[in-house]
Amino acid sequence: SQQGEEDPQALSIQEGENATMNCSYKTSINNLQWYRQNSGRGLVHLILIRSNEREKHSGRLRVTLDTSKKSSSLLITASRAADTASYFCATDGSYKLIFGSGTRLLVRP
C-alpha cells in the first residue's frame, strides 16, 4: 500500500527559482526520508527528518515536517539544471520504507 503521496506530480521551473514539493502520508511515522532519482538511475538518499523534528537543512535543501497534518515539504533553493530529477518521499515501516509516486522536477536553463 502506498503511504506517501507527492504533490505536484510534475514541476517545471526556471533555473535560479525555488522548487517546493509536498508529501502527504496516512499513518503515524518515526521518520520521513527524501530521495532523488536521476533518469534511469537508482535513488539517492537526500535527507531524513525524525517525527520530533520540524525542520531540517542540508545545503540548498530544506525539509519541513508537520505531523499534525501528516505532511512534509522539500524546498530546493536557487535551483540548477542539474537538479532535474524525480524526488520521492518515503515513510518508515518495520525494516522497510514505503515510497510515494514522486515529483518530476524539470529545471530549465
Next chain:
Amino acid sequence: SQTIHQWPATLVQPVGSPLSLECTVEGTSNPNLYWYRQAAGRGLQLLFYSVGIGQISSEVPQNLSASRPQDRQFILSSKKLLLSDSGFYLCAWSADTGQSNQPQHFGDGTRLSIL
C-alpha cells in the same frame, strides 16, 4: 566505503524464460537487503526484503522469488517470465541497526524488457 553492485544493467528476455538478477554489497556486514520494481514514471514497489541470510520476506505475491545465499548477496529469480514482469528493478541495502530510520542505498538498477 560501502558499495552496491547490480547487474546486468539491461536485459531483454522472451516470455516464459527464466530470470536471475544479482546484487552484491561490499564494505558492510549483515545489511538489510531489498528488491524493488519501478514501472515507468511511477514510484517504487517493494518486492522482497531480507534481514539476514536465508530470511526473505515477500511483499507482493507474484511470479518472482528472492534468495540470499550469502550475507551480502541478494538474488531475484523467476522460473517463467510474464509480460507484466517488465520494469526497472532496483536493489538496495540499509544498515542493520534494529531501527527503521536508516537510509537505503540503491544500485543503478536493471531495466528488464520482456518480449
